[in-house]
Amino acid sequence: MINKRNIIETINMIEEQNFDIRTITLGISLLDCSDTNGEKSRIKIYDKIMKYGENLVATVEKVEKEYGIPIINKRISVTPISIIAGNSNDKNYVEYARTLDRAAEEVGVDFIGGFSALVHKGETKGDNILIDSIPRSLAETNKVCSSVNLASTKSGINMNAVKKIGKTIKETAFLTKDYESIGCAKFVAFANAVEDNPFMAGAFHGVGEREVSLSVGVSGPGVIKHALEQVKGESFDILSDTIKKTAFKITRAGELVVKEVSKRMDIPFGIMDLSLAPTPEIGDSVAEILEEMGFESCGAPGTTAALAMLNDAVKKGGIMASSHVGGLSGAFIPVSEDQGMLDAVNRGSMNIEKLEAMTCVCSVGLDMIGIPGDTSEETISGIIADECAIGVINGKSTAVRVIPVWGKKVGDIAEFGGLLGRAPIMKVNKFSNNKFIERGGRIPAPVHSFKN
Amino acid sequence: MRSVVTIIGKDKVGIIAKVSEELAKNNVNILDINQTVMQEYFTMIMLVDISKCSIELVTLKKNLEKIGEEMGLSIKLQREDIFKKMHEI
Numbered sequence: 001m002i003n004k005r006n007i008i009e010t011i012n013m014i015e016e017q018n019f020d021i022r023t024i025t026l027g028i029s030l031l032d033c034s035d036t037n038g039e040k041s042r043i044k045i046y047d048k049i050m051k052y053g054e055n056l057v058a059t060v061e062k063v064e065k066e067y068g069i070p071i072i073n074k075r076i077s078v079t080p081i082s083i084i085a086g087n088s089n090d091k092n093y094v095e096y097a098r099t100l101d102r103a104a105e106e107v108g109v110d111f112i113g114g115f116s117a118l119v120h121k122g123e124t125k126g127d128n129i130l131i132d133s134i135p136r137s138l139a140e141t142n143k144v145c146s147s148v149n150l151a152s153t154k155s156g157i158n159m160n161a162v163k164k165i166g167k168t169i170k171e172t173a174f175l176t177k178d179y180e181s182i183g184c185a186k187f188v189a190f191a192n193a194v195e196d197n198p199f200m201a202g203a204f205h206g207v208g209e210r211e212v213s214l215s216v217g218v219s220g221p222g223v224i225k226h227a228l229e230q231v232k233g234e235s236f237d238i239l240s241d242t243i244k245k246t247a248f249k250i251t252r253a254g255e256l257v258v259k260e261v262s263k264r265m266d267i268p269f270g271i272m273d274l275s276l277a278p279t280p281e282i283g284d285s286v287a288e289i290l291e292e293m294g295f296e297s298c299g300a301p302g303t304t305a306a307l308a309m310l311n312d313a314v315k316k317g318g319i320m321a322s323s324h325v326g327g328l329s330g331a332f333i334p335v336s337e338d339q340g341m342l343d344a345v346n347r348g349s350m351n352i353e354k355l356e357a358m359t360c361v362c363s364v365g366l367d368m369i370g371i372p373g374d375t376s377e378e379t380i381s382g383i384i385a386d387e388c389a390i391g392v393i394n395g396k397s398t399a400v401r402v403i404p405v406w407g408k409k410v411g412d413i414a415e416f417g418g419l420l421g422r423a424p425i426m427k428v429n430k431f432s433n434n435k436f437i438e439r440g441g442r443i444p445a446p447v448h449s450f451k452n
Numbered sequence: 453m454r455s456v457v458t459i460i461g462k463d464k465v466g467i468i469a470k471v472s473e474e475l476a477k478n479n480v481n482i483l484d485i486n487q488t489v490m491q492e493y494f495t496m497i498m499l500v501d502i503s504k505c506s507i508e509l510v511t512l513k514k515n516l517e518k519i520g521e522e523m524g525l526s527i528k529l530q531r532e533d534i535f536k537k538m539h540e541i
Contacts, residue, residue, distance in 0.1 A: 004486055004497055006539040007456060011528065065510045068530035252537045 013250075014069060018222035018284040021254050022277050023073040024261060025198035026056050027205035027213045027270060030079040030114075038088035042099040045084070049076060049100075052212050053107035055265060063260050069253060072219075072279075072419075076104060077203035078114035086126020093130050097137030097144045104143040111186075113203035115146040118193070121155040121442070131161070134168050138183035139175035145186045145201035149193035151388035153395045157191070157443040162388065165189050166381030166437070170404060173373065177406035180414040184403040185336075185368065189384050191391030191398045196271045197327040202399060213270035214262045215327065218254035219277045220246075222284045224314075228292045239293065240313040247274065247317030255322045273327030274318035275363060276310075278338035280421035286310075286331050287340030287350075298340060299350035307331060308361035328397055330363025336416060336423035337368050345424050352383075352426055360390050365398035370414045370423030373406040375430075380404065382433040393446055453503050454483065454532040457516065461525030463494040470519050471498070471527065478515075479506045494525075499532065 013019035033044035057074050064071045078100065085093045097115050104112035115137055117127040134146050148165060151157035169184055176183035188202040195206020198215040205213075227246040231238050255272055262269040278286045287298035293306045311330045319325055333355065335341045344350035352369065359365040365387045371380075384400045391398030405414040405425060414423045457475075459467060468487075475482060475498075484499040505512060513529040520527030 003539065004495075007458060007497055007535050008495070010535055010538055011458060011460075062510060065513060066531050067534045068528055069534065249538045253534060256534060256537045 020070040022219040023217045025075040034084045034087035038090040049103035057108040073110045076112045077205045080116040082117035082126040082130035093133040101141035111200045113145040116204045118149045119161045120152040135171035147188045147202045149190045151191035153449045156445040157388045166377035173404045188401045191388040215270035216258035217273040220250040243313035244317035247314045248321045251318040251321035271326030272322040274329040276331045285340030297349035298344035328363040334368035336421040370425045375404045378437040457498040459496040
């Protein structure tokens, strides 16, 4: 007989502490779908997504029921479209986005990621057309997510593209102005983007990946917080140990579930992403975990150290639990999707500068942050450049997903709904950086990247 | 293949009878039962063999949940390996 305490613990994790598997993401390579004729290419893309994705939702839902663990999102990621569409003679790629959207709708997934370009060293013809197509593509589709990789530790920061993306984000905000500029919530600018990330908006199926694979992102901020409540007042040694053990358990559950889906669909397992991803639901917050460690409000001095320890302990526990870890793997600190973070912003203990510091020690970056609609392109490019620098120098992934909400100013609130939550408009530094952004070119790779 | 049935809620007459009847009807063998009543709250964990189950696991789960609803209890059916994987190295 199995230990009764263990059974009750697992059930409580699910029932009371919001333990769930955040996403199962099916990665599909579209490398064999390019064609000089754009229309033919899109037919191939649609057919291939349908072929592999058809049974995804039904299979996942069945496994979800058998194990009794909620699996919140089913998603698809594809090869960066700039690579596939670049072969065609098309002058814009909005039709490609529409094709992805239609396929995602048909197979019933929540999002499809991969309307992407990798331009960390420079842009190809396809990359430029794709970037120009982003605003309309995000405005005219529902499920398509887009990302651009602007920098890497090996190649430095492509400042020409950083400049361009500031403009792209503003245009996207304008085209979706009737819906709180929500298009920007489906776009992320990366440094050191990973090829196997199952989380949106930044998921794409890298060119080094196999034909198809299934990856999974577990979650469980509520579970970690509950575990920490049991060790109140204890030292950091005990704190990190408790986090490790809890991360181990939730990772094991995630791996079991994805391997079962993988077996049934006959699609190989890719990676486990060990990220702690919050949701707007009460008790599912990363900010609250940090506060549980001893802060009146998230953002108080010491919060960065707390996050660093949390991130590290989650990885240590998770690595032991899974055969293959990857993706972003670390704590996410989005603002709009985390009730605890929202409260911290409203109390005045959290601001963009503190969030930026925190991104130095966690897996992503400035995520789901509402900023004033009149923020300039250059300011947005500057924010992105700063995050790229953090990623490039520290050899880690960083990202920017800011939403300059059209017509809104500091203190207003943008309501996105669902998992995207609600974003208070946060103050940004308005001193001009125009001459800096104007320079263009590429910031060279740091000296410590030359490890060969 | 084995699964775990957990029943949690206020104690009343006939809980075990109803659940076992449903299991027997569908050719599910009960391997082990562990039960406690604490302050009127009833917690029962059953380990069952579902390899010869005559209906789909998901349907059995639904039927048990329905019995739970009728009796004001929470009844769950989950595959055993989830508990093993999470708590054993």
